[in-house]
Amino acid sequence: MRRALHAEWTKLRTTPGTGLLLLTVVAATVGIGVLASAVTDCRAGGCTVDLAKVSLTGVQLGQAVVAVLAVQVIGAEYSTGMIHLSLTAVPRRLTVLAAKALVLTAVVTTAAAAGVAGSLLAADRLLPLAVTDAAVLRAAAGSVLYLVLVGLLALGVTTAVRNPGAAAGLVLGLLYLFPLIGLATTDPDFRRHLDQIGPMAAGLAVQATTGLDSVAVSPWRGLAVLGAWAAAALLAGGLLIRLRDA
């Protein structure tokens, strides 16, 4: 396992574009977060919105970049055929997948933490938000975990479908379609249900710091829902990579 980790780390750091993608995660998260914070005007009529959530809006774009990174981690190997070489070097396939998951977790955690911290620092200047508040810190830590879990979800999905383009479409479909259908539905119970099971809506519940008694799913439970999606995707990917011919 240590050798597989070392190999995956070398692979990731020598893939051109990894650094750029990680910077893009940070830039997208901070950029959209700052924009959202800047346009939220709390002077007129007070702020009834969840300021922590506003300041972390950038996570919604950041997750797309994380998904690109995660899809690339294994998808680029499938599209070039290099996966054969990887599995020849490390024939224990679950070890390969686990090593990829760990390396991905490490780099996404770093980038996400930078992005989330940047967003909160900006919000501290732009909004009347107590960033050291326990709930705000929970929202921040949860957002970092959220991005990591989105990455793991994308890794699992890509391992399962092997085609990186299709995997990218599937991951973004999973993330975006639930809230979109929720927007279109006329049935509030159905919408609540979608918010409870959709990986994005449920996962982002971890950003809620106000109105906690009226949310569809509580913060940590919502993150656990996303965790379940990621675990299911990794499980499917793990089973398929183990059972299928490479």
Next chain:
Amino acid sequence: MNETSIVVSGLRKRFGPTLALDGMSFTVGPGQVTGFAGPNGAGKSTTMRIVLGLDAPDEGSALVGGRPYRSLPCPLRVVGSLLDAGALQPGRTARNHLLWLAHSQGLTAARVDQVLEQAGLTGVARRRAGGFSLGMRQRLGIAAAMLGDPPVLMLDEPFNGMDPEGIVWIRGFLRALAAEGRAVLLSTHLMSELQDTADHVVLVGRGRVLADRTMPELLARHGSLERAYLELTRDAVEFRAAGSPEASR
């Protein structure tokens, strides 16, 4: 069998309606270059993929150094292989491509530089592998196969895209490896090259072994390896162009 060998016994593999392997059995012994030849679709690649644990056989087994490939803790130190020279991420440099492979076997960058030197790639080690010609990619693939200094080597069509100098190099290189006591399996369609390089030939068709003889035996019986090939695989060819002498027969 000692650890310097590939033992393939009774492999069967079906892909949908196609029976790719139909009881493939042979042994690759140490200290010689074993040629692996047969028509397109005969099952050569599938056999090598099964040896490397990439595909699972429906029946039968493939052992490397007496063990299934997937159970080897550091497989590249036991078997070096080259299946598809194009299977690399084009954006990575040649050296970095070998570096992650080395790290996966607990090897260091020093070993990477050694095999780069051996394959004659030192000058281009820091160039993107995506810009390499096919011949250079083959050299890189052979360097990767040599990385773990393995007692067994398995190469699929290493002559493809090689310039004459490169072909001469591979030939001498493989002979030297065999002389060191290693087992070398060399799959190719180039009968003249094989005739000059191999000591032993496993000829396959329709998923099974058609002939498993030493080179002197084949040459004594058929005159040349090419003739031996054409005569032995006559009934095992799946794809044949209209108008070829064999088709009109």
Next chain:
Amino acid sequence: MRAALHAEWTKLRTVRGWVVALAVAAVAVVGLGLLAGGQGSCGRNGPQSECVLPVGPGGQEVTDSFTFVHRSLTGDGSITVRLNGLTGVLPRKPGPGGPADSTGPQVAEGDPGDGEPGLAPWAKGGLIVKDGTRPGSTYAAIMLTGAHGVRMQHDYVHDRAGPPVPATTARWLRLTRAGQTITGQESPDGTAWTTVGTVRLPGLPATAQVGAFATSPQYTWVAGGGRGVGGVTGGPSQATATFDSLGLQGTAPDPAWMRTLVGGGAPGQPEEVGAGFRVAGSGDIAPAVAGISGIGTTISQTLIGTFAGLILVVVVATMTMTAEYRRGMIRTTVAAVPRRGRVLLAKAVVLGGTAFGLGVPAAAVVIFVGQRMLRDRGVYVHPASTATEVRLVVGTGLLLAGAAVLALALGTVLRRGFTAVVAGIVVVVLPYLLAMSVLPAEPAQWLLRVTPAAAFALQQSAVSHPQVDHFPIPVNGYFPLSPWAGLAVLAGWTALTLGLAVLSLRRRDV
């Protein structure tokens, strides 16, 4: 070019995965459209539960509820009154820590009595002549409004401005009937009269109801910097008009004044109109609008499956290009058609045409069948004109086609399939999602003006009326650009990216 087109079409239809994905795209547009609507309660709970909006003289749905102090008038005549300003009650303003950031618009329960003083901008009080008290009947009215001065309105959709006086001023108002013609006048002092408008009401019978009215529409607070869904709360408001000097000239068959809640279902009560009287009302006399102050859903929402279709189309479109790079097939392609720009255009035409060709029938099924299914399930669906329906169907096809070509161009520029897929989906879908769910109204509208998501305006079915306060913001189904301007934005981005793609394909070695 014909040969290149034929070649690209053959390439597209011979990859089984792509054909399946495109078929699934069409099925997703239809399936999600038919399934996602949910259940409604209209017509489910007995005869009083049908969701039926009154229909105005022009055939459009209207809101028609107000408090009416009226008397019948046969033949020609006139009615004059002095209106001593409007006062009103607004729903309670949401405070910090109040209901915030839930997933849907919140409409406060309860009557506006427990709210705070204030006037809705389109609160109305004045004189009206109307064909009976049935909601939806023809009318003409002259009124003072909360923030839009004196207005003359008739038959729900027509609105003419008079002097922009504040709602607190005293103003004389007069309506005069001469045959089918109604003239509305206003005066600061009861002597110098100004005509605000003269309108024809062809459907007005000989005996009409005339009198004073007051009403005030649903009011919406947009709090915390005008956030989209999250900070929007609202509820019913109320307006009270204080009148005196009511004078009626003409033949009045009924001896007494009546007070009726039009649209309230209860019969009218006799009313003593003395020197002065007050009329308090809640509701509106206006075209019905979708959104927070409306009910039910619009046919646009049945097209939600467009997003699933869009994602699949983007994936396939991207791959048609990146798959060529992956295995070097691009070399064969440009060897067969050396003019590389032509290769790309052929691909664009084939993909765009295919996406359009599957989007249109799928959207047609959703619009025509889905609408009926929703109604059968008790969901109120705002009717739309046939022209709107056709625009939605064709627009969905154009949206998919534009996204497909954009994705193809992105695939050519970026070369890597998954990056192009993510880029394609993010630039088209994410702005829409952010605008609809988290962003405040202004940045949401900005996003829907400048990003390719502007083209979703093609799917807008809600109609906007200036004389109704209904927050024409994205969450309520109103896009900042007109449908065709929205399409132009997408087309612009697509053309730009396609241009870059042609350049990079020409310049780069394959």
